[in-house]
Amino acid sequence: MTNITEIAKKANVSRTTVSRVLNNHPYVKPEKRDAVLKAMKELNYVPNFNAINLSRGKTNVFGVIVPKINHPFFSKLIAGIGEECNKHNYSLLVHQSNNDPEQEMEFFNRLKYKLIDGLILGSCISPHHVLDEISEFGNIVSCEASASKQVAHIFINHESGIKMAIDHLRNQGHQSIGLCIGNPKSGVGISRKKSFFHFRNEYGLKWSDNWYFEEQYTIENGIEIAKLLLNKSPRPAAMVVGSDYVAAGIIYEAKRQGIRIPEELAVIGFDNQPISKVIELSTIHQPIKELGQTAANLLYNLMNNKDVPNINKLNLKLIKRKST
Amino acid sequence: MTNITEIAKKANVSRTTVSRVLNNHPYVKPEKRDAVLKAMKELNYVPNFNAINLSRGKTNVFGVIVPKINHPFFSKLIAGIGEECNKHNYSLLVHQSNNDPEQEMEFFNRLKYKLIDGLILGSCISPHHVLDEISEFGNIVSCEASASKQVAHIFINHESGIKMAIDHLRNQGHQSIGLCIGNPKSGVGISRKKSFFHFRNEYGLKWSDNWYFEEQYTIENGIEIAKLLLNKSPRPAAMVVGSDYVAAGIIYEAKRQGIRIPEELAVIGFDNQPISKVIELSTIHQPIKELGQTAANLLYNLMNNKDVPNINKLNLKLIKRKST
DNA sequence: CTGAAAGCGCTAACAC
DNA sequence: GTGTTAGCGCTTTCAG
Numbered sequence: 001m002t003n004i005t006e007i008a009k010k011a012n013v014s015r016t017t018v019s020r021v022l023n024n025h026p027y028v029k030p031e032k033r034d035a036v037l038k039a040m041k042e043l044n045y046v047p048n049f050n051a052i053n054l055s056r057g058k059t060n061v062f063g064v065i066v067p068k069i070n071h072p073f074f075s076k077l078i079a080g081i082g083e084e085c086n087k088h089n090y091s092l093l094v095h096q097s098n099n100d101p102e103q104e105m106e107f108f109n110r111l112k113y114k115l116i117d118g119l120i121l122g123s124c125i126s127p128h129h130v131l132d133e134i135s136e137f138g139n140i141v142s143c144e145a146s147a148s149k150q151v152a153h154i155f156i157n158h159e160s161g162i163k164m165a166i167d168h169l170r171n172q173g174h175q176s177i178g179l180c181i182g183n184p185k186s187g188v189g190i191s192r193k194k195s196f197f198h199f200r201n202e203y204g205l206k207w208s209d210n211w212y213f214e215e216q217y218t219i220e221n222g223i224e225i226a227k228l229l230l231n232k233s234p235r236p237a238a239m240v241v242g243s244d245y246v247a248a249g250i251i252y253e254a255k256r257q258g259i260r261i262p263e264e265l266a267v268i269g270f271d272n273q274p275i276s277k278v279i280e281l282s283t284i285h286q287p288i289k290e291l292g293q294t295a296a297n298l299l300y301n302l303m304n305n306k307d308v309p310n311i312n313k314l315n316l317k318l319i320k321r322k323s324t
Numbered sequence: 325m326t327n328i329t330e331i332a333k334k335a336n337v338s339r340t341t342v343s344r345v346l347n348n349h350p351y352v353k354p355e356k357r358d359a360v361l362k363a364m365k366e367l368n369y370v371p372n373f374n375a376i377n378l379s380r381g382k383t384n385v386f387g388v389i390v391p392k393i394n395h396p397f398f399s400k401l402i403a404g405i406g407e408e409c410n411k412h413n414y415s416l417l418v419h420q421s422n423n424d425p426e427q428e429m430e431f432f433n434r435l436k437y438k439l440i441d442g443l444i445l446g447s448c449i450s451p452h453h454v455l456d457e458i459s460e461f462g463n464i465v466s467c468e469a470s471a472s473k474q475v476a477h478i479f480i481n482h483e484s485g486i487k488m489a490i491d492h493l494r495n496q497g498h499q500s501i502g503l504c505i506g507n508p509k510s511g512v513g514i515s516r517k518k519s520f521f522h523f524r525n526e527y528g529l530k531w532s533d534n535w536y537f538e539e540q541y542t543i544e545n546g547i548e549i550a551k552l553l554l555n556k557s558p559r560p561a562a563m564v565v566g567s568d569y570v571a572a573g574i575i576y577e578a579k580r581q582g583i584r585i586p587e588e589l590a591v592i593g594f595d596n597q598p599i600s601k602v603i604e605l606s607t608i609h610q611p612i613k614e615l616g617q618t619a620a621n622l623l624y625n626l627m628n629n630k631d632v633p634n635i636n637k638l639n640l641k642l643i644k645r646k647s648t
Numbered sequence: 649c650t651g652a653a654a655g656c657g658c659t660a661a662c663a664c
Numbered sequence: 665g666t667g668t669t670a671g672c673g674c675t676t677t678c679a680g
Contacts, residue, residue: 003673014651019675027649046461049437050383051673054374054656061417061439069406070613075399082393082420086427091434093385094418096406103410110415113373115385137370219598248602274543275599278572289394327657338667343659351665375657378672 002043010039022047058117062299063093065107066122067183071217072245072273073288077122077143080292088300099125099183108134118299121151123186139302141295144187152302154294154312158188159195161284161316162240165268166199168282168318169238174266178211178236180225180246189214192242211236222249230257230265238266238324244273247281251323266324280322287314326367334363346371382441386623387417389431390446391507395541396569396597397612398446401467404616405444412624423449423507432458442623445475447510463626465619468511476626478618478636482512483519485608485640486564489592490523492606492642493562498590502535502560504549504570513538516566535560546573554581554589562590562648568597571605575647590648604646611638 004018011018013032020028021036039045053059064081066074078094085092093116097103104126110116111134119134121142128148131140135150142151145158169177179196183189193214200207210232213225222245229235230253241247247269254265261267269276272285291314301308328342335342337356344352345360352360363369377383388405390398402418409416417440421427428450434440435458442463448455452472455464459474466475469482493501503520507513517538524531534556537549546569553559553574565571571593578589585591593600596609615638625632 001673005673015674016651016676017649020650023675029649032650046436048378048673049439050374050378051656052675054372054378054658055673055675057656059374068403070396070400070403072394072396072399075396075402076394078399078418079392079394079420082418086420086430091417091419091439093415094402094406095415096403096410106410112370115373115383115415219601245598248598252602274569274572275602277543278576278599279602325657329657339658340660340667341665344666347659353665356666372657375672376659378674379657379659381672 001048002045003048004045006043007036007039007045010043011035053114057114059115060089061091061093061116062118062120062296063095063107063110063116064120064122065095065097065104065124067097067099067186069094069096073243073271073286074122076288077292077295080289081120081296082292083289084293084296084300088296090296090300097124099123099186101126105130112137118303120295120299121146123183123188125183125185139299141299141302142187143291143295145191146187149310152298152308152310154291154298155187155314156286156291157313157315158191161270161286162192162195163199164316164318165240165270165284166196166203166205168320168324169240169266169268170203172238172262172266172324174238176206176211176234176236176238178208178213178229178239180213180216180239180250181242182215182217184214188242196240206234206236208234208236211239216241216246217243219245219249219252222246222251223253224249226250226253226257230254230259235265238262238268241267241269244269244271244276244281244283247283247323248275248279251279251281262322262324268324272319276319276321282321282324283319285317285319287316290314325372326369327372328369330367331360331363331369334367335359377438381438383439384413385415385417385440386442386444386620387419387431387434387440388444388446389419389421389428389448391421391423391510393418393420397595397610400612401446401616401619404613405620406616408617408620408624412620414620414624421448423447423510425450429454436461442627444619444623447507447512449507449509463623465623465626466511467615467619469515470511473634476622476632476634478615478622479511479638480610480615481637481639482515485594485610486516486519487523488640488642489564489594489608490520490527490529492644492648493564493590493592494527496562496586496590496648498562500530500535500558500560500562502532502537502553502563504537504540504563504574505566506539506541508538512566520564530558530560532558532560535563540565540570541567543569543573543576546570546575547577548573550574550577550581554578554583559589562586562592565591565593568593568595568600568605568607571607571647572599572603575603575605586646586648592648596643600643600645606645606648607643609641609643611640614638
C-alpha cells in the first residue's frame, strides 16, 4: 500500500507538499504539483480515510436511526436523507433499532466513538437525558417533536394532520370517530394521540375505548382491527388510521364482510402511500421525502456552524378519495 | 478528550496494558485491570474508532448500494442486511445510486479508501472489469447474477420465477402473454427478459413487440401501460409484470375502463408486496429479506476467511390470487 | 512557496 | 504479566 511518504520520495518533495496537492491547497509550484500527481499515478496511490479522519477529527459520515428500514415511511425518509448526503458528499450509516433502547445506545455510541459526525433520529424512544448527554459528542437532528433542547427538530405537524382528518370527517357528517396509531411511545404516536383526544373533547365527539388501537403497522393488523371493530356495537362511523397500510387492511376486511365504504364505515389514512391511490383511500399526505432532505441539510448546516432554526414544522395536505 | 495515554498515567501502567484491558486480552493482573477500569471511569474515557480502524486496518462497516432506497424490494433487502449487521456488530453504510455509474464509483471508492470493509451490491450496472478491479480492495457480494468471478453471488432464481409465471398462465389457458420489467440493464432485468423470451420461444407463445415494456417501476407507470395496451389490438390475454406496483396500476386502469380481470386480462406480479394481497393480485413471492440476510452473512464469512460457496440461489413461490 | 516536526489515538511485535 | 518502541497514514502549525 503506497502512502504519501512514498509519493514524496518519488516526487522529491516533502510529505507536506504531497498533502497540499491532495487537498488542493494554493501555493504549490506547478512543477512540483505535476511531479506529485505523476508519482501518485505511477504508484497507484489511494488515500486512506481512516488516517484522514483520525487526523482531522471528523469522518464526513452521517448516521440515521429508524425502528424499521422496511417501512414505507422510513425508507422514504432515508431516501430523502441519502439524496442530500450524496450532494454534500457525506456517507450515510443506517441503523435499525426495532425500538430497542439497547440498539439505540449502540447507535449513539457510533457518534461517541467518532465513527459518525452527526445523527439524524428518524424515530427514537430514548429519554431526553440520554439525548442531552449524547449531543455533547456531535450534532443531532430529530425528525420528531421531542422535549430535548439540545437537538434540532424538523417534523411534521401531526396536530394539524389529525385536525385535518377529523374536520374532514365531521364535514361528512360523522360524530363517532375511532383512532388507530402505531407506536404510542414515539414522537409521532404521542402527538397524534394527544391531539386526537384534544379535538375529540373540543368537538364533543362520541367515544368508546373499543375504538382505539395502537401498535398497528401492517395490512394484517388492519384486518384484525376490522374483525374486532365490526362485530361490536356501538361501531364508530369513521376511523382515523395512522398508516395507509393498516387502513387498507381495515377496508379489505370490511368489504369482505359486505360493509359499504364509506357509507357504513369511513376510513382515512396517513401518508398517501401508493397503495392508497389504488384502493381509493382518502389520506393525509405527508412530505416525507422533504422531511428527510430538510433533516440532512439541517444537520449539514449545523456541522458547518451555520445559523439554523432549532424547530421546524412541515405541513400536510388532505387527499380526498372515495373511502370518506 | 482523554486518551489511553492519560489512562495509563492515571493508572500507573503502560499504554499497552490499557490497550490490553480494552481488548479483553488475557494476561493482565486483576489489580492492574481494575486500576485501568477505574481510571477510565473517572476520566470518562471514550475510545476513538478512527484510531482503532487506522491501526487495525479495518472498520467493521459494510456498505450496500441500491438504485433507490425507497423501493419496496430494496428497502426490504436493506432491512435484511441491517439485521445481520446488528447481530455481528457491524455498521451499515447505505448508498443510493439512481443507477448512475458515477455514483456507483463514488461508492466503490469508499471501499478503496478503507471506509468500509466489504461491499454488498443490491443492484449495480457497472461492468465486470470495474468490479474486478474494486474487488482487490475488499470482499464483494452481489445480490444479482453477474459475470464477474471475483465477487460472490447470492441471488434469486429469476429464471425459475419467470417460468413459474408463464407455466401458471398457460395452465389457465393463455397463449398470448406480454412482459413488463424494470431496469433492463440490471441483473434482474437481464435474466427476466432473457428467460421470458426463452420460454416464449420454447412454448411457441404468440407475441407482439407492443406487449413489451421496460423501465417501469410505479403504479403510475402501470396506468400508462394499461392505457397503451388496452386500446391496441391484438391485445395480450395476460401480462407478466416484474413489479406488484406496476401490476396494481395496470389492474387499476383496466378496471376503470371496465375490463374484467382476469377474464379479459390476467395479470401476475412479482414480490408479494402487501399491496398484492389487498387487490387480490397473483404474484411470485421472492424471499427478499432472506436474500439480504444471506448476503450479509456471506460477506461476514468471507471477511473471516470462512469457506463459502461462490454462487447461491434462492427459490420462489407462486401465490395464486384472483387476478389470474 | 516549502519542509521539519509534532501530533491524531490506538495496536502489536518484541524483549524482559 | 508488563513495558518499550515502532508503526498505522495523514494534517497542520511554524519557521524559513
